[in-house]
Amino acid sequence: MPFSNNIVNNYQLNSGNTPLLYPVRVLCPANVTTNISFPDQFLGRCINLKITNNDGTNAASYDYNLNGVFANLASSTFATVDNAVINYLTVIAGAAGTVLIEAQVLPAARSEQPIEVQV
Numbered sequence: 001m002p003f004s005n006n007i008v009n010n011y012q013l014n015s016g017n018t019p020l021l022y023p024v025r026v027l028c029p030a031n032v033t034t035n036i037s038f039p040d041q042f043l044g045r046c047i048n049l050k051i052t053n054n055d056g057t058n059a060a061s062y063d064y065n066l067n068g069v070f071a072n073l074a075s076s077t078f079a080t081v082d083n084a085v086i087n088y089l090t091v092i093a094g095a096a097g098t099v100l101i102e103a104q105v106l107p108a109a110r111s112e113q114p115i116e117v118q119v
Helices: 037-044
Strands: 022-028 031-038 044-053 060-064 069-072 079-087 088-092 099-107
Touching: 022 031, 022 037, 031 037, 037 044, 037 099, 044 060, 044 088, 060 079, 069 079, 088 099
Parallel strands: none
Antiparallel strands: 022 099, 031 088, 044 079, 044 099, 060 069, 060 088
């Protein structure tokens, strides 16, 4: 099943009915830039994402799909990206706390060609 085909046996796939085959949790250390490639590291595509800033003092920032526009995440808050295809995620954690990434990953189809990008 390629990712461009969202209908399987007359059943529309979305974030609510896609099975959580393997939830992914990544803890990004404080004061470190973390790059995540979902196709390379988890053999699938992220379709839902929750980013939690555990730093009580400093903001964190994140960027997805290598677009180069970072979003600010205030201290002790979280952000979600829902019903999207996310291949790559970059997180810059604050100086005093970690950032927790929780993702719902849809496994890649065997017929799909792997993506290789230098990050």
